Amino acid sequence: MLNKNNKMILGSISAILLSSVVCGAPMKAEASAALGISAQVGISADLDAVEDTALIEAAMSDVVLDAFHLDGYTDLGIVTVSEGKVNIRDAASLDGKIVGKIGRDAGCDILGQDGEWLQIKSGEVEGYIKSDYVLTGSSALEKASSLLKTVAEVNTDGLRVRTEPNTECEILDVVGSGQSFDVLEELDEWVKIDLDGEEGYLFKEHVEIGAKLDQALTITEVRYGAGVSDVRVALCEFAKQYIGNPYVWGGTSLTRGADCSGFVLSVFRNYGMSLPHSSRAQANLGSAVSIGDVKPGDLIFYGNRSGINHVAIYVGGGQVVHASNARVGITISNMYYRSPVKARRIIRD
Secondary structure, three states: OOOHHHHHHHHHHHHHHHHHHHOOOOOOHHHHHHHOEEOOOEEOHHHHHOOOHHHHHHHHHHHHHHHOOOOOOOOEEEEOOOOOEEEEEOOOOOOOOEEEEEEOOOEEEEEEEEOOEEEEEEOOEEEEEEHHHEEOHHHHHHHHHHHOEEEEEEOOOOEEEEOOOOOOOOEEEEEOOOOEEEEEEEOOOEEEEEEOOEEEEEEHHHEEEEEEOOOOEEHHHOOOOOOOOHHHHHHHHHHHOOOOOOEOOOOEEOOOEEOHHHHHHHHHHOOOOOOOOOHHHHOOOOEEEOHHHOOOOOEEEEEEOOEEEEEEEEEEOOEEEEEOOOOOOEEEEEOOOOOOOEEEEOOOO
16 A cells, blocks of 8 residues: 555645646656556556655656656756855865856756765756755655746747747847747747747747756856956956846846846946946946957847847856846846847946
């Protein structure tokens, strides 16, 4: 007879499994057999015959990871840090070198354990994190079901984002290969995406649609070029520490929530520079600089047919930090995740 603990595990995850069956998602044969799952009828009564908790969790993990196409995970963990980001170190010790940072609700693959430390891999980052910060087993699988976001990843360069799901309407923006956007709705031939809070449409033929979890950031994702002043480095490091904090329309709080121009305003205010709370107004400040000549601390602007509608801070290495939208919050992106319209230099050095 299925013990109480196993019943709780199955109860917490059954909705995920049933969902995967209904959606027709693939599952490994060995996982289906171990759990007594039929691809036609869902979870069957012979689950009561399974008594091995480890077998159940391993089989459930296979099913969930396959069902949602979560490549790169074999033993899923979900980070539960209360706010901000926690350090990933190269050794199971607080003395270990910081090799990456990972935020709340991000996914990681658990590679092993060393005392109170877990060895993990998330994105391009591999290292150690305190086990107190990570959900594992059935708890991680259950949490993942509420966190999975459907994204459209662009697989061609120069893809046009349309204002409507047809090729006769206006072009909202042009995006490049490898860029991912949250999916708002799937249509027959088009997919509606969130483009920094604005709705747009991509032709399905040129995107890959799937579910993903947030991942860790490498320390080396942001590199500084020669001749960058200390204030530029300091400003960029200051801005990056708020990655993961919320987006709030009209907000200017780096911790409680800001919109794109409110984030920029507050970061620069910390260094004694007063900026208006408007991306269009900020686009007229300082001096013009070509996109190819930007330095960390310069502002990058994006827009559409109506003009400038988004601003980000260039932090080096082809990356920008910005308050994107209500779901993503303050994040780091490739500077060409959208087509930059212009750049302005506020810092005089």
